Amino acid sequence: MSESRTPAQVLRDARQKDSRDKRARVLSVVDQLVAENEPVTFTGVARAANVSHWLVYAEGVREHIEAARHRQGRAAASGARAGAKEPAGWKLEKQLLQEDNRRLREEVGRLKAAVRRSLGQQLDQFGAADLGTRVDELTAESQRLQAERDDALARVKDLTEQLSEVQDDLASTRISLRRMIRSENQPLK
Numbered sequence: 001m002s003e004s005r006t007p008a009q010v011l012r013d014a015r016q017k018d019s020r021d022k023r024a025r026v027l028s029v030v031d032q033l034v035a036e037n038e039p040v041t042f043t044g045v046a047r048a049a050n051v052s053h054w055l056v057y058a059e060g061v062r063e064h065i066e067a068a069r070h071r072q073g074r075a076a077a078s079g080a081r082a083g084a085k086e087p088a089g090w091k092l093e094k095q096l097l098q099e100d101n102r103r104l105r106e107e108v109g110r111l112k113a114a115v116r117r118s119l120g121q122q123l124d125q126f127g128a129a130d131l132g133t134r135v136d137e138l139t140a141e142s143q144r145l146q147a148e149r150d151d152a153l154a155r156v157k158d159l160t161e162q163l164s165e166v167q168d169d170l171a172s173t174r175i176s177l178r179r180m181i182r183s184e185n186q187p188l189k
Contacts (some may be wrong), residue, residue: 025049026061030068039089040068087098 005013029049033040046056048126056065069089 020053022049022051023061026051026056027064030065034068034072039092040065040072040090041093041096044089044092 026045026049029045030040033045038044042053042056042062042065047051050058055061072089103117
């Protein structure tokens with residue numbers, strides 16, 4: 001009789017199987033590239049195996065790719081491409097990076113243009129007269145708030161002085177009350 005598995009065990013087993021499948025796919029792609037004498041690059045392997053870039057740099061996979069690159073480098077050095085200055089795979093890697101950079105530069109350009117248009121529209125909405133009026137409103141509001149602050153500070157000062165006087169009166173009253181209580185509690189002679 002088989003033991004029933006918990007959902008967590010089923011999920012863990014599925015993840016492990018998926019991980020094994022992806023790693024096997026990566027190793028298969030590396031072997032295929034080596035067999036076809038195609039340059040082995042981390043980016044090229046990740047794309048061909050349809051896995052994340054993280055996986056091709058993971059322990060156990062990275063070493064296999066580096067070993068294949070090393071073998072290709074030695075073969076290229078001893079073969080017809082011995083005179084090439086770039087190791088095998090760098091040309092493809094460079095080409096992929098250049099494509100990514102071009103795409104990113106175009107996207108940055110589009111985003112900058114959109115920001116410029118947006119700021120231009122916002123500035124167009126406010127004419128010079130509107131801006132002058134707004135500055136005057138803000139100046140008047142600032143002066144009003146400063147006056148309120150000054151009034152509040154003066155009120156705080158007055159209340160602090162009143163509190164000090166009341167505390168002094170309270171202390172005096174306590175002393176007098178204690179004396180009075182003592183004199184009433186003393187036995188008559």
